[in-house]
Amino acid sequence: MNTQKTDGLKGKWTELGSCLSKVSFAEIIADSRTGSIIVDLSEGTLDRLKIDSSCKEQLSAYIFGANPIRHGGYMEQRNLYAGFPEYAYNSRDTHLGIDVWVAAKTPVFSPCDAKVHSVHNNEGKGNYGPTIILKHMINDICFYTLYGHLSLRGIEKVKKGQTIRSGQIFSHTGEENENGGWPPHLHFQVILDLLDNDTDFPGVCSQEDIKLYKLLCPDPNLILRIQN
Numbered sequence: 001m002n003t004q005k006t007d008g009l010k011g012k013w014t015e016l017g018s019c020l021s022k023v024s025f026a027e028i029i030a031d032s033r034t035g036s037i038i039v040d041l042s043e044g045t046l047d048r049l050k051i052d053s054s055c056k057e058q059l060s061a062y063i064f065g066a067n068p069i070r071h072g073g074y075m076e077q078r079n080l081y082a083g084f085p086e087y088a089y090n091s092r093d094t095h096l097g098i099d100v101w102v103a104a105k106t107p108v109f110s111p112c113d114a115k116v117h118s119v120h121n122n123e124g125k126g127n128y129g130p131t132i133i134l135k136h137m138i139n140d141i142c143f144y145t146l147y148g149h150l151s152l153r154g155i156e157k158v159k160k161g162q163t164i165r166s167g168q169i170f171s172h173t174g175e176e177n178e179n180g181g182w183p184p185h186l187h188f189q190v191i192l193d194l195l196d197n198d199t200d201f202p203g204v205c206s207q208e209d210i211k212l213y214k215l216l217c218p219d220p221n222l223i224l225r226i227q228n
Contacts, residue, residue: 097189
């Protein structure tokens with residue numbers, strides 16, 4: 001990406017951050033702001049606790065514990081992706097969104113008014129599964145939010161170009177057999193520029209690309225506002 005494009009992203013990031021801090025957003029997952037605790041899925045923590053990230057039973061037991069809502073993962077370096085060829089070939093291991101770990105079939109709400117940019121089932125083990133990307137305009141600033149690991153039923157009635165209102169339920173989280181093979185959760189990501197992507201966008205990047213993707217994907221907690 002050229003310097004002019006990068007400088008433009010930096011300016012947009014700064015303007016958007018200032019703008020979003022003054023906006024009142026609806027909760028994307030009910031009770032997540034005050035009822036959620038952080039779960040650490042970084043390599044060091046999982047190794048220290050002797051948790052095999054390839055074992056779904058161990059991973060689920062650690063993630064959910066006694067708390068029904070957990071969250072975390074922005075810019076977290078993980079070894080969860082090591083077993084998936086699509087991640088391993090270019091060393092992608094740094095998570096670009098926030099995961100909200102909740103039960104399958106949990107309603108997902110829009111944080112603010114939006115248009116549906118795309119609806120697609122990104123199939124394959126380790127992928128997003130059913131995915132919705134919403135397009136937002138706030139103070140003439142355009143940005144996108146991505147919702148991954150949804151249910152197949154949750155995307156059936158959502159159409160490209162559809163208007164979604166702030167606080168409206170527009171989908172639900174998916175089961176493991178439809179969400180790319182993950183314990184049930186919502187992957188939420190803020191994107192300033194989709195580049196050449198349409199129905200998908202990287203949710204994980206390599207260490208060498210962190211500077212670029214940190215500009216493209218600012219901290220989702222600007223919108224989620226989960227209290228840590």
